[in-house]
Amino acid sequence: MEINPLVEALGEYPYNELADARRAREAKGLEVIDFGIGVPREPTPKFISDALNNALAAEPYSSYPLAAGQSELREAIASWVEHRYGTHLDPSIEVLPTLGSKEAIYHLAGLLLWEGGTRDTVAVTTPGYPVAGRSTQLAGGNVLELPLDPHSDWLPNIDAIPAAMWPRLAVIWINSPNNPTGAAAPLSFYEELAERCRRYGVVLASDEAYSEIYLGDDKPASVLELSDPTHILAFNSLSKRSAMAGFRSGSVCGDPLLIAAMKAVRPSLGVTPQNFVQQASIAAWGDEKHVALMRDRYALKREIMTAPLARAGLKSVGGSASFFLWCKVEDDADDGAAAKRLLETGVLVAPGRIFGPGGEGYVRVALVPSVEQCETAAAALEGIAR
Numbered sequence: 001m002e003i004n005p006l007v008e009a010l011g012e013y014p015y016n017e018l019a020d021a022r023r024a025r026e027a028k029g030l031e032v033i034d035f036g037i038g039v040p041r042e043p044t045p046k047f048i049s050d051a052l053n054n055a056l057a058a059e060p061y062s063s064y065p066l067a068a069g070q071s072e073l074r075e076a077i078a079s080w081v082e083h084r085y086g087t088h089l090d091p092s093i094e095v096l097p098t099l100g101s102k103e104a105i106y107h108l109a110g111l112l113l114w115e116g117g118t119r120d121t122v123a124v125t126t127p128g129y130p131v132a133g134r135s136t137q138l139a140g141g142n143v144l145e146l147p148l149d150p151h152s153d154w155l156p157n158i159d160a161i162p163a164a165m166w167p168r169l170a171v172i173w174i175n176s177p178n179n180p181t182g183a184a185a186p187l188s189f190y191e192e193l194a195e196r197c198r199r200y201g202v203v204l205a206s207d208e209a210y211s212e213i214y215l216g217d218d219k220p221a222s223v224l225e226l227s228d229p230t231h232i233l234a235f236n237s238l239s240k241r242s243a244m245a246g247f248r249s250g251s252v253c254g255d256p257l258l259i260a261a262m263k264a265v266r267p268s269l270g271v272t273p274q275n276f277v278q279q280a281s282i283a284a285w286g287d288e289k290h291v292a293l294m295r296d297r298y299a300l301k302r303e304i305m306t307a308p309l310a311r312a313g314l315k316s317v318g319g320s321a322s323f324f325l326w327c328k329v330e331d332d333a334d335d336g337a338a339a340k341r342l343l344e345t346g347v348l349v350a351p352g353r354i355f356g357p358g359g360e361g362y363v364r365v366a367l368v369p370s371v372e373q374c375e376t377a378a379a380a381l382e383g384i385a386r
Contacts, residue, residue, distance in 0.1 A: 004138070006137055006138050006140075007138070009137070010134055010137060010138070013130070013134075014130055014354040014355070015036075015037055015350075015354065017354065018034075018036035018037050018348065018350055018354075019037065021036070021343060021348060022034055022036070022348055025343065025346075025348075030346065031346050032343075032346055032347075032348050033346055033347055033348065033369050033373045033374075033376060033377045033380075034348045034368070034369065035305075035347060035348055035349050035350075035365045035366050035367070035368070035369060035377070036348040036349055036350045036364075036366065037350075037366065037368075038179065038323070038324065038364075038366035038368060039245055039366075039368060040239060040240055040243050040245050040323075040368055041243075041368045041369065041370065042243040042294060042297060042368075043243065044242070044243045044244055044247075045242065045243070045284075045287075045290040047283055047287070047290075048242060048244065048280050048283050048284050048290075049280070051279050051280045051282070051283035051284075052247075052276050052277065052279065052280035054279070055275065055276040055278075055279035055280065056276040059275065059276065063275065064270075065272040065273065065274060065275050065278065066272065067263060067266040067267040067272055068096065068097075068263050068266070068272075069096065069097030069272055069273070069278060070097070070275065070278045070279075070282075071091070071092075072278075072282055073097050073278045073281055073282050073285075074091035074092070074095040074096070074097065075091045076281070076282045076285040076286055077089075077091070077095050077097065077251045077253065077285055078090070078091040078094070078095050078253075079285070079286070080285045080286070081095075081224055081253060083288075084211075084219075084222075085222050085224050085225045086225070087224045087225060089224075089253055090256075093256040093259060093260070094229070094253055094254060094255075094256055094259055095251065095252075095253050095259070096251065096252050096253070096259050096262055096263060096266075097249070097250070097251055097272065097273060097278060097281070098235075098249075098250045098251055098252055098271065098272075098273075099248045099249070099250070099271040099272065099273055100237055100239060100245075100248040100249060100250045101207065101209050101235045101236060101237040101239075101250040101251075101252075102131055103248075103269075103271050104235055104250065104252045104262070104271075105131050105132055105135070105205075105207060105235055106131055106132075106134075106135040107135070107262070107265070107269065107271075108132075108135070108171060108203075108205060108233070108262075109122060109132070109135040109136045109138075109139040109141060109170075109171070110135070110139050110265075111258075111261055111262065111265065112170040112171055112203060113136065113139045113140065113141040113170055115140065117170075118167070118168070119167075119168055119169060119170035119202075120140075120141050120142055120168055120170070121141060121142040121143070121144050121165065121168045121169050121170065122136040122141055122142070122143055122144070122169070122170055122171045122172075122173065123143075123144040123145075123146050123161070123169055123171065123172040123173065124136075124143060124144070124145060124146065124173045125145075125146050125147075125148055125156050125173065125174065125175060125178070126145040126146065126147055126148065126355070126356040126357050126358050126359070127148065127180055127181070127352060127355030127356045127357070127358045127359035127362075128148070128173075128175055128178070128179065128180070128355060128356060129175055129179050129207065129355075130355075130356070132171075132173045132205075132207075133145075133356075141170070142168075144161070144165065144169070145356065145357060146158075146160070146161070146172075147357065147358045148178070148181060148183075148358060150317065153183055153319070154178060154181040154183035154318065154319060154326075155183070155185060155189055156174075158192070158193055158196065166196075166200040166202065167200060167201075169200065169202045170202065170203065171202065171203045171204075171205050172193065172197060172202055172203070172204055172205070173205050173206075173207065174190075174193070174204070174205070174206045174207070174223075175206075175207040175208075176206065176207075176208065176220060176221075177208075177210040177211065177213065177214065177220050177319065177321035177322040178210075178318075178319065178321075178322065179209075179210065179322060179324060179355075180318075180324055180326050180350070180352065180355050180359070180362075180364040181318040181319060181324070181326040182318035182319040182320065182321055182322045182324045182325065182326050183318055183319030183321070183326075184214070184218075184220035184221070184319055184320075184321040185220075185221065186221060187221040187225055187226075190204075190206075190221060190222075190223050190225070190226060191226060194223065194226050194228070194231070194232060197231050197232075198228065198230055198231050201231070202231065203231050203232075203233065203255075203258065204223060204231055204232050204233070205233045205235065206222065206223040206232070206233065206234045206235065207235050208220075208222055208223075208234050208235060208236050209235065209236060209237040209239065209240055209250075210240055210321060210322035210323070211236060211241075212240070212241040212291050212294075212295070213240055213241070213294070213295060213298055213321060213322050213323050214295065214320065214321040214322075215295075215299055215302075215320045215321070218320070218321075220321050222234055223254070224253060224254070229254055229255050229256075230255055231255055231258075232254045232255055233252055233253070233254040233255060233258055233259075234252065234253050234254055235250065235251070235252050236250055236251050236252075236253075237249070237250035237251075238250060238281055238284050238285070240322075240323070241284075241291055241294070242284040242290065242291065242294070243294065244280070244281075244284060247273070247277050247280060247281070248273060248277070249273045249277050249278070249280070249281040249284075297371065298323045298367055300371055301323075301367040301369075301371060301374045302323075302325065302367055304371070304374045304375055304378050305325060305365060305367065305374055305377065305378055306325065308377075308378040308379075308381040308382055309325065309327055309365065309381060310327075311381070311382065312342070312381045312382075312384050313329065313330035313331075313333075313338070314327035314328070314329060314330070314338065314342075314363060314365075315327060315328050315330070317362075323366060323367040323368065324364055324365065324366055324367070325364070325365040325367065326352075326362055326364055326365075327362060327363050327364075327365060328361065328362055329361050329362060329363060332361050333361075334361075335351040335352045335353055335359070335360055335361055335362055335363050336351045336353065338351070338363055339351040339363055341384065342363075342381070342384075345380040345381065345383060345384060346377075346380055347377045347380055347381065349363045349364065349365050349366075350363060350364040350365075350366070351363055352364060
């Protein structure tokens with residue numbers, strides 16, 4: 001039996017080492033407060049669970065969901081986009097429900113890369129979320145890493161892309177608000193990048209899973225606010241916005257030609273959310289009160305953790321969006337050693353190097369434990385304050 005050698009070449013999924021570190025400490029009977037893996041742990045609002053349970057009870061028999069998703073869900077997503085960004089979408093051709101955002105991000109490379117094609121490269125930002133790059137490699141493509149510039153609000157320098165590379169690019173991935181830095185790209189950045197992508201025939205794919213976690217009234221921008229949707233896709237999710245990570249429900253919106261291509265292959269993939277999950281998703285997209293409460297809790301946790309981390313030699317230097325604190329390790333010390341030092345106090349954080357080049361010397365703190373756990377962690381950090 002032969003297995004694609006790229007599977008072994010990819011190695012272990014980067015986040016797995018965080019779970020291993022937590023289990024090793026717990027095996028010794030020691031407590032761990034996990035700020036490493038960014039899985040939301042806020043309670044799912046009851047009205048969302050009720051919508052799911054009611055939909056499940058109303059099903060006379062279990063049936064496969066339509067690959068394009070329920071029309072009511074597409075309409076709910078389009079309505080949310082119009083409310084949030086002022087952009088009108090046609091739910092029949094510009095909106096597609098997905099099984100969370102990860103699977104849709106993963107599958108895009110398979111649509112746009114093929115043997116003999118003229119475009120063989122996907123650009124991803126680094127440090128960053130690994131899925132787009134890993135899926136590109138498994139599809140046989142090349143990955144071009146675009147470093148995030150700490151001196152330029154953690155944005156990539158698009159001017160640094162060689163002119164000869166543009167005709168080879170299939171996709172440029174942007175993640176805003178960004179994981180791991182928490183920085184959000186301004187609309188002007190999207191406008192300039194989208195114009196270049198259209199000029200060279202490149203797809204601009206924007207991972208916007210953290211779009212609703214921000215401070216104050218400073219709402220992050222979206223590629224969906226651009227006047228010309230050609231070559232543009234925006235990926236979003238209910239995992240963070242509505243604490244629905246286990247429901248696996250998201251969306252992709254944008255260029256009708258790209259949406260049509262995604263629809264064409266999805267019956268073969270079987271990745272549409274279950275019908276009862278779609279009903280819960282309709283309820284979630286239609287309510288903003290619970291999202292405001294979610295933002296308030298993350299803001300409180302950010303306030304609790306920022307100063308103690310700084311006193312422990314980890315100053316927050318990232319943006320103010322998402323639920324991540326991106327912290328510089330004092331005196332440019334090793335990020336792995338810094339993470340190990342915190343774990344000795346029972347506080348697990350992610351060393352920046354697991355997010356790729358440019359992450360060295362930083363740690364990412366995911367503000368997903370409860371408020372009470374954050375307060376406990378903050379007290380533990382005071383014990384190693386410098």
